[in-house]
Amino acid sequence: MKRLDTDFFIRDVLEVAPDLLGKQIHLHNGENHRIFRINEVEAYRGMEDLACHASKGKTNRTEIMFHRGGYIYVYLIYGMYWMLNFVSGPDNIPQAVLIRGVEEFNGPGKLTRAMGIDKSYYGEDLTTSERIWVSDAKPVKKYNMGSRIGVDYAGEIWKNKPWRYYY
DNA sequence: AGCAAGATCGGT
DNA sequence: CCGATCTTGCTG
Numbered sequence: 587m588k589r590l591d592t593d594f595f596i597r598d599v600l601e602v603a604p605d606l607l608g609k610q611i612h613l614h615n616g617e618n619h620r621i622f623r624i625n626e627v628e629a630y631r632g633m634e635d636l637a638c639h640a641s642k643g644k645t646n647r648t649e650i651m652f653h654r655g656g657y658i659y660v661y662l663i664y665g666m667y668w669m670l671n672f673v674s675g676p677d678n679i680p681q682a683v684l685i686r687g688v689e690e691f692n693g694p695g696k697l698t699r700a701m702g703i704d705k706s707y708y709g710e711d712l713t714t715s716e717r718i719w720v721s722d723a724k725p726v727k728k729y730n731m732g733s734r735i736g737v738d739y740a741g742e743i744w745k746n747k748p749w750r751y752y753y
Numbered sequence: 754a755g756c757a758a759g760a761t762c763g764g765t
Numbered sequence: 766c767c768g769a770t771c772t773t774g775c776t777g
Contacts, residue, residue, distance in 0.1 A: 628760070630760075637760070638760090645773080645774065646774085647772085647773065661772085661773090662759095662770095662771070662772055662773090663760065663772090664758095664759060664761055664762085664769075664770065664771080665769075665770030665771035666761070666769070666771080667761050667762075669760060669761090671760085682760095684760055686760085693761070693762070694760070694761075695762065696761090696762080734760070735760070735761090736759085736761070737760060739758085739759080739760095740760095
């Protein structure tokens with residue numbers, strides 16, 4: 587169970603996102619060690635992608651997306667739900683993969699609640715962290731693609747990109 | 754300082 | 766379809 591390293595995450599988000607399907611998120615909190623297999627993700631790609639938070643430029647919240655892949659981007663939505671994202675791509679190309687589902691829980695807000703993900707994970711480095719990382723696994727050959735959920739505000743071009751991957 | 758919007762979810 | 770709930774970023 588090899589930990590995914592920076593070489594995995596610094597690739598383009600359209601490669602990283604589907605490659606994350608089937609990979610396992612490890613959570614190590616004290617004596618508890620839990621593992622969740624990713625089964626649904628979405629890609630958010632650069633400043634031109636109007637669905638991507640980074641399209642509004644670099645702010646306190648989006649700053650982490652401008653780093654090289656491997657960091658965690660966490661934010662609160664609707665005052666209630668933490669969204670878990672993995673930064674991808676090289677420095678200064680803001681990209682992230684939203685973790686939408688794992689086998690035990692469907693829905694990005696439900697899985698973070700179950701996993702105990704909150705603001706304290708913002709900026710955590712998946713390639714070195716002691717409490718969260720992702721391990722390699724056989725690629726999922728057959729998966730589905732579709733438009734991203736909840737991004738109607740992004741306009742026709744971007745809301746219709748088939749950048750949601752699931753199996 | 755005030756305000757509008759939001760990568761959701763669960764209940765009508 | 767609608768409300769909950771609160772941080773963020775923009776405007777003044």
